[in-house]
Amino acid sequence: MTEALRRWLSFGLLLLLLICGTPFSRAEIANTTAAFGLSATFTCDEQATIAYDGRSLSAFDYDPVVVPTADRDATSTAAASRIIGKSAEFLAAESTATFGRAASTDYRATFFAANPELEGQVVVHHAVEQQTLKLYPSQVTEAEIHSLENLRGIPKDINSQVHLSQIRKEWNQFYLANPNATQAQLLQKAAEIDAKFGSQFRPPVGGGQ
Amino acid sequence: MKYYILEPEVAGGLGQNADLDRSVHPPRVTRFHYQFDGWLGDPLLETVASFIVTDGLKEKIKTMQASGAKFGDVEISKSGEFEDFFPNRGLPQFAWLQVNGNAGRDDFGLSRTHRLVVSERILDLLRTEGMSHCDISEFNND
Numbered sequence: 289m290t291e292a293l294r295r296w297l298s299f300g301l302l303l304l305l306l307i308c309g310t311p312f313s314r315a316e317i318a319n320t321t322a323a324f325g326l327s328a329t330f331t332c333d334e335q336a337t338i339a340y341d342g343r344s345l346s347a348f349d350y351d352p353v354v355v356p357t358a359d360r361d362a363t364s365t366a367a368a369s370r371i372i373g374k375s376a377e378f379l380a381a382e383s384t385a386t387f388g389r390a391a392s393t394d395y396r397a398t399f400f401a402a403n404p405e406l407e408g409q410v411v412v413h414h415a416v417e418q419q420t421l422k423l424y425p426s427q428v429t430e431a432e433i434h435s436l437e438n439l440r441g442i443p444k445d446i447n448s449q450v451h452l453s454q455i456r457k458e459w460n461q462f463y464l465a466n467p468n469a470t471q472a473q474l475l476q477k478a479a480e481i482d483a484k485f486g487s488q489f490r491p492p493v494g495g496g497q
Numbered sequence: 498m499k500y501y502i503l504e505p506e507v508a509g510g511l512g513q514n515a516d517l518d519r520s521v522h523p524p525r526v527t528r529f530h531y532q533f534d535g536w537l538g539d540p541l542l543e544t545v546a547s548f549i550v551t552d553g554l555k556e557k558i559k560t561m562q563a564s565g566a567k568f569g570d571v572e573i574s575k576s577g578e579f580e581d582f583f584p585n586r587g588l589p590q591f592a593w594l595q596v597n598g599n600a601g602r603d604d605f606g607l608s609r610t611h612r613l614v615v616s617e618r619i620l621d622l623l624r625t626e627g628m629s630h631c632d633i634s635e636f637n638n639d
Contacts, residue, residue: 396577411581418576419510419532422517423524423545444582449535452578453630456507456534463545464611467522 385415385479385494387428387471388435395434402436403491410441410490413452415478417459427471438478441490451485499617500601502608504632505548506539512574523547523611529593530572533579536588537630541623546611549573552590554626563619565598565605601638608636 390398399412415438420428432438442448462469462477482494511517512530523546531542531549540554549571550558558566571593579586600606600614608614614636615623623631 396581411578413578417510419512419544422511422513422515423519442578449537449582452535453506453508453537456510457504457632459510460504460507460543460545464523 385475385482386437387416387432387475388437389431390434390436391431393430393434395439398434398436399439399441403441406441406490410443411448413440413442414438415440415482416474417456420474423463424469424471424474427469427474432471440482440486440493443488443490448488451488455481455485500606500614500636500638501617501620502634502636503541503613503615503620503623505541505543505613505628506537506630507544508536508539508542509533509576509579510544512572514572528572529569530574531591532574532576533588534576535579535582536586539628539630540626541594541628541631542591543613546607546613548594548596548613549591550594551626552592554623555592555594557622557626558594558619561604561618561622563604563616565596565603567595567597569593569595601636 392398395414396412400407403410414433416428416433418433421430421433442452458481459477466473479494482489486492486494509532511526512532514528514530515526516528517524518527526547529547529549531544536542540551542549555568559568569592571591573588573591575588594605596605596607596613598604598606600608604616604619606614620633
């Protein structure tokens with residue numbers, strides 16, 4: 289490497305540090321996250337772990353993140369989602385993916401008891417798939433899989449078939465990539481799918497497109 | 498010869514009668530029960546790196562003396578979701594496509610990321626047999 293190239297690289301690195309390297313203070317991060325109902329905890333090396341203060345998020349643990357400079361003046365949900373490294377759609381959908389406990393395995397009866405006006409109009413679909421009982425038996429139970437919170441109403445039309453096929457492919461990719469998925473990861477995947485397709489479900493969930 | 502990575506239609510998943518060896522990844526299926534939740538009509542279907550084909554396709558693959566796969570029995574069933582969508586729809590006979598070849602060398606193989614890899618001649622056959630909901634990309638055996 290020539291001396292000139294070494295000098296240019298050193299200058300570039302210095303410039304990069306000046307632009308991006310200044311960390312936020314704890315107060316700045318706390319103030320920013322509080323604006324979105326988020327709370328932050330800090331490690332000794334000033335990295336922030338930010339948790340969304342939603343009803344289902346006790347199951348989610350976020351890795352430490354360094355708050356990017358671009359979010360210094362964050363004032364929107366989109367900015368908040370960047371802070372914790374998740375999409376805005378995911379944040380919006382996150383609380384939709386939960387388990388309850390079903391008293392019966394007759395999931396259709398469970399769904400239509402809660403949504404009687406939809407009987408005959410929708411097909412009942414499991415957000416976290418039934419086969420997770422086979423693939424991750426220590427992470428899910430039948431009572432959770434068939435609980436109302438895990439059920440989605442899908443309109444009976446051909447578009448639904450195409451979307452469900454896409455959803456099954458997404459789950460298949462997830463299974464191949466996650467041999468030891470936790471219940472939290474399963475719910476997170478279901479929330480991502482809700483964010484994509486949930487506006488077409490009946491009742492709608494997750495703010496999907 | 499060119500080889501291709503396939504991501505076939507996923508029409509359902511493992512049924513309650515399936516047995517798995519979960520000490521390996523992806524789980525090794527020892528008894529295959531494929532439960533249909535829907536079906537867009539492709540003759541090759543997947544769930545978690547296990548595959549089934551229609552009996553018609555199986556016979557054509559055997560006729561080609563394709564390498565890297567053998568066939569076994571699979572139990573087929575329809576879920577409540579399938580019955581609700583297609584109350585009177587029947588299903589053809591299916592066979593378990595057990596892939597045991599080397600990706601990029603045999604007609605059937607699995608990639609390091611557990612994807613199905615097929616030779617060009619098998620891809621041609623699959624297309625002829627009506628496979629249209631499968632994602633396809635070229636396999637690079639580096």
